[in-house]
Amino acid sequence: MREFLVEITTAIPEGTDPAEVDRRRSAEAVRAAELAGSGHLFRLWRPEGELRSIGVWRAGDEQELQEKVLGTLPLRPWMSVVVTPLVSHPNDPGTQDGAS
Template structure:
């Protein structure tokens, strides 16, 4: 089972820099171990405000309890809060292999919310849903769509995408047949030094 974990770290004021460096070094070593074990699949940094310390991690775990035990054992957990989102399989997901590599291509998370009543008649929505499956396969073959998951809640999904720029990402999303029924939210991602995909 896969989980997206939003990890927000707040270092207490007055913490010696040497202690922070030590914890960060141990966190990096622990992340490398989890990646080797297959528990940590990817790491990213979302847009950050000055002084903000936040990461997004894609984890593989048998269940939420096992994941919590893993997160609790990470060195930065002493200063960190974690928000866990379970990810369910999506029928249009290209599969885990598609998310490997791609470190040289800008990546984006796109949150999709589908409202069948928003864009037109039920028959049109059904036709667009079928066309969406075809289009996502094309975009996966072109290297733009890396992963796609269902999120908790009706009609919600999360995609990991690659595009040369935010403008190209917007244009790609505009080609989706379900666009009239979609609300989207795009988050640009930047490289994390401990991302397993960046390891040789």
């Protein structure tokens, strides 16, 4: 699978029923755990003091990432997403020999 840096900002539409927001947030946590278990969600951070997330996600290609991974998130209709495909860096300390 390829890796992608994904920046997500969620904006809840004004006037949305708080019960609907709670329902979707709960479902989002469940779906994120499923995607982590299947290897699609590798790492996820929230910048301190911000209501956005930055993560490393994995998929076969960007179309799969958009449609079959991110597209399955319950909050996706309220998200703006920026996807950056990643490639290994020869100096990556996460690899033993520097190979990709």
